[in-house]
Amino acid sequence: MIRVLLVDDQELIRAGLRGILRSRFGFEVVGELPDGAGIVETVEELRPDVVVMDVRMPGTDGVTATRLVRAMPGSPPVLVLTTFEHEEVLAAALRAGAAGFLLKGVPAEDLQRAVRAVADGGAWLDPAVTGKVLATYRDGAIALHTAELDALTPREIEVLELIGTGLSNAEIAERLTLSEGTIKTHISHVFAKLHLRDRAAAVVFAFDHGLVRPGPRD
Known part of the structure; x- marks a missing residue:
């Protein structure tokens, strides 16, 4: 089972994610949060394999929460989910250490594949917005490499x-x-x-x- 922590301010969205990430598909939702507040303590307590994170939330937003999670020793990967196609927000999530992003509303199978991919150490970038997000990421990021x-x-x-x-x-x-x-x-x-x-x-x-x-x- 892949242990998943859901972070989203909308109960309806979390309920839908629970329905997709069920045990029959190899997932276990071990906890839920309405925003990023308390994310460090929750991750320490529950030890999820993957954090599925909304980016636009009241209180502690998803980018800040992602940065907090990724600063933890042995931190789980973070998969960002959003209804927004704002490339600046998704690029900021990548810079914060997210393993990838996925737009809400994709088929259930895509979400399952994405969670499996990041749980296995991979990255997942939604092809619908990848080009714009990567362009924004490069424009705003500090150089990540010095060799060719x-x-x-x-x-x-x-x-x-x-x-x-x-x-x-x-x-x-x-x-x-x-x-x-x-x-x-x-x-x-x-x-x-x-x-x-x-x-x-x-x-x-x-x-x-x-x-x-x-x-x-x-």
């Missing part, structure tokens, strides 16, 4: 490209017919060589350098 692609081996470039498409470590291992441990080693080398903070930054790098382009996910 020539610092990587051909295999590391291949791994970076697959990270950019949103594949998990296990999926990359299957695609390249390598062990998951080997993939983790390659990813560690990529992050170190390019001075990347996290997987979301690796996705941005892959888009920046033309390895991946916004579009529908396979």
Whole structure:
């Protein structure tokens, strides 16, 4: 079971998320919050595998709450959900450390896939707004890398490209017919060589350098 913490100010939305993230699909909703207040204490107590976070909430907003969660040792990944397509807000969530974002109203299967992906250490960027969000992210972010692609081996470039498409470590291992441990080693080398903070930054790098382009996910 993937343990999920829901953070959204609307009870109706949380009820809908509970219906999608049910045990029959491999999920367990271990807790809920109406905003980001108390998020650190709740995460410490419940130890969720993934935090599903709204960004526009009264009180402590989702970007601030994401930053608080990601500052915790061994913090769970945060998947941002929003009805807003404001790229500045979603870019701010990425800069705060979110593993990805998804627009509310997507099919239930997409939400389930997104939660599984980030729980497995992956990133998930909704293709409907990815291009605009990444452009805004790059404009406002501090430089996340100081090296270029020539610092990587051909295999590391291949791994970076697959990270950019949103594949998990296990999926990359299957695609390249390598062990998951080997993939983790390659990813560690990529992050170190390019001075990347996290997987979301690796996705941005892959888009920046033309390895991946916004579009529908396979």
